[in-house]
Amino acid sequence: MTQLALIVLIPFIGALLPSWALTAGRLWSAWVTGGVVVSALALLVAPAWAVMQGETLLWQLDWLPALGLSLGFRLDGLALLFALMILVIGLLVILYARWYLAERDPMGRFYAYLLLFMGSMLGLVMSENLIQLLMFWELTSISSFLLISYWRQREDARRGARMALAITGGGGLALLGGILLLGEIVGSYDLSTVLAAREIIHAHPLYLPALVLILLGIFTKSAQFPFHFWLPHAMAAPTPVSAYLHSATMVKAGVFLLARLFPALSGSEAWTWLVAPTGMATLLIGAYTALFKHDLKGLLAYSTISHLGLITLLFGIGSPLAAVAGLFHIMNHATFKASLFMAAGIIDHEAGTRDMRRLAGLWRFMPQTGLLAMIAAAAMAGVPLLNGFLSKEMFFEKTVYMATFEESTWLLPVLATIAGALAVAYSLRFIHDVFFNGTPTDLPRTPHEPVRWMRVPVEILVVICIAVGIFPSLTFGPLLAVAAGATLQAPLPAYSLKVWHGFTPALGMSMLALSGGALIYAIRRPLFRWHERTLGQLDARWLYEVWERALLQGSRVLDHLIHRRSLQDMLAVLIIAAAAMLLLGFWGMPLTGSATLTPLDPVSAAAAFCLAVGALGTVVLHRQRWTALVMLSVVGLIIALAFVKFSAPDLALTQLAVEMVTIILLLLALHFLPAETPRESSLARKLRDLLLALLGGGLTTVLTWAVLTRPYDSISDWLLRNSVPGGGGSNVVNVILVDFRGFDTLGEITVLAIAAIGIYMMLRDLRLEAPRADAQGRPWSSDAHPLILATFSRLLLPLALMVAVFILLRGHHLPGGGFIAGLIIAVALVMQYLANGVLWTQTRLSGELHPLIGLGLLLATATGLGSWYFGAPFLTSAHGHWSVPILGEIELASAMLFDIGVMLVVIGITLVILIRLGRIGLMQRRAPISNSDPKP
């Protein structure tokens, strides 16, 4: 079932396309984006069929099984329900947005963000591993941040996006804690195991903390009281975004998790008391506030909060039937709320305002939109024969059931009826204030029907509302059944999806709500006046703002305390801290261990003496920068010798080559920097630094001594034993680099490539004044390149390249390899620049060199991926013997290709840095002079 992974992956890959397609026109961009979604839907068909037959599809790729980390996707009824909502409503939103976005809005960015968000949501609902689920959860927070702040020039959009990110991101942090606890309790992060471990979870002492943390994540995401305030502020997003995020996706992620973990977590007293009251409070507060919002989208936002509260309440009740009702309402709410948001967007788009105090009588101008909005609003209010009625009916029934059989209170049904009446009232207001209620007076433009295609998505959704409202069991019925089965992980309770259940208490509540809603709307004027005076003053946002301000202030104070705005002071703090930790950690341990020591020989002592002179010379002479550099190179060379002495020929070769390029680089840099360092440190500063240096150096010495005198066990025996049979090479160091730890090496050359990109960007249009004379005022020589050096370097080039190839080829068996070969080639080429000048070399070695870096990375990665083709894990190497005419028997390992990739990256980065620096000098002097000759 690789398809499952593909379905999630497609939107992520597809996110690259819209901007590219935009070059062909805005319509194309929409088509391509739609195509991405359609192809994901097409892939979903076959798995969906299997799921509808009652199967649960799983696909798993182990990553770190020991830590419970794996990439796993799962498609069961619940995941299918959400995947379908995400994809289908996403498709409609894409169509709608094509006409909604103005010419000046960058469409490619919009669709790219939308697809990113869609992929994150799909990954979230289809995750089998809980940690992976959390990753996608965070991705939805981030991508919704990008969507909400799409109009980034607007202050309210940035603010709303930041608030949404802060709240949902904070909730995500709590969720991380909760999921880690849950995984700790169950002993596995696999959903299948967790869902089956109800008894273990409930009996564990950590159940309550885990539950509270997970619920915090859910409540913040699903905008439950008291975290609901971010949702209205997220309305600063373009309306297609609101239609998508607040109907079918983002806020539903919270209730999705509630449903997903329902069999594992629900059924305890803590669950009921935490979830149900939160849902109830949110339901009431949302419905009440929605009534008093003058902004169309504000009304819809609070109504969304209220409906989410209803769903949460249903899951909080905890009975299987209530969960079924909750799922049903998730589906219904997605359809009618998406269409209402789209209708609000059309009104805003065509009339120029969303303020219900200015809008009126639009029925005359846009009757078709009006009709659609009316049906959708009626579904929201719970009018019979529409889908909203059915799930609301089920909800009323559950509250009555709770009241009669489980709790002896009538509070629940009464509150539910009040919330229902409020919903009727705000739905009435949405329709009456906008489409009737007199004639419009001061609209920014004359309203008219929108483009045909802009209405199509609304029409489709409204048709679904009606079809489900009349034939529930034929339409949503089968999907609801599998989704409920997957949510409960148990046989389905008996329920019936019918329009007419006879005269039940629930029907009575519905009728009460409808008439009560009409009554509330009728007395709205005194109600509004009363609200303005009293509750209208309250806003949950102030709490957030107080917190935000306090946090910012706190960070500022902390920053002032520790950030001294001086690199020297910061480094001093760092060194003291490191020394303190070293002392604390090792205090009281014996200094000398019991290992046998190696005898000292005079040559080593002499070499060490040279090194000491070099190092101290660098420090003492650091003001005369050129001399200090010469001293430094002495140190580097002796280190290379030390590697030779202590059985590390590969290291010696690498150190030698790196030493050369480093010194050339520093010489080039010195050309553009002052030749001498001014005397500016005070005596106290020097003494402090000397003390720190003595402290650091002394502790390092002690630490090294302590380690070296202790015996030790190495894990390298395994590497030594398996190098030839497993890796096909006798140079163990090289085999470790390209085979055993090949993944690390891939990471390391990637780091190199990133550094090279940074350097490339910093060197681009860098303007530096090269000095024309040295410190003593002597002008720089403009000598042509020394003839002998130039001639010899040309002769040497093929030889150097041949040596490099030789080093590369033998690297697997004898000292050598890609790193060293790459450095040798780089040095050979740089040599040409030095001896013959940039111009001469450039005419012969044309073309940019930085593509080499990409090529090398690609080759190394492709070698790794190649092993997948043979069914082996990433970067598995193969080796064998081939007999080649003339050359005879040779042994080749696939690791060789990897090593060539490494080599290309090393050549690329070295040459990009050195040659570009050299060219800057050339631009300055405009004469073909050797750029690195530092001697005046």
Added chain:
Amino acid sequence: MEALIALVIGLLAGCGIYLLLRARTFPVVLGITLLSYAVNLFLFVMGRLSIGVPAIIEPGRSAYADPLPQALVLTAIVIGFGMTAFVVVLALRARADLGNDHVDGREP
């Protein structure tokens, strides 16, 4: 020999730290280079000192130097070069854009 190595590493680290604390970019770069020598050597000798036994498999030989620290240090050397190059170019850019070579970007 162990004492000598310990002293050498300590000396390199001390010299590196002193230069690291200077106020101008070029000595800092020299300091970083010295410090990375010290760190590379330190990592390398974590495999202990062994003479004349390179980690190249030969039939009939049983003593080998520890190859793991060597492989670590090999990449560390190359990455160290990448880092030095980055810092050097950063220093050049800072000089070009800010007009001085002080580490804080402003003359004291």
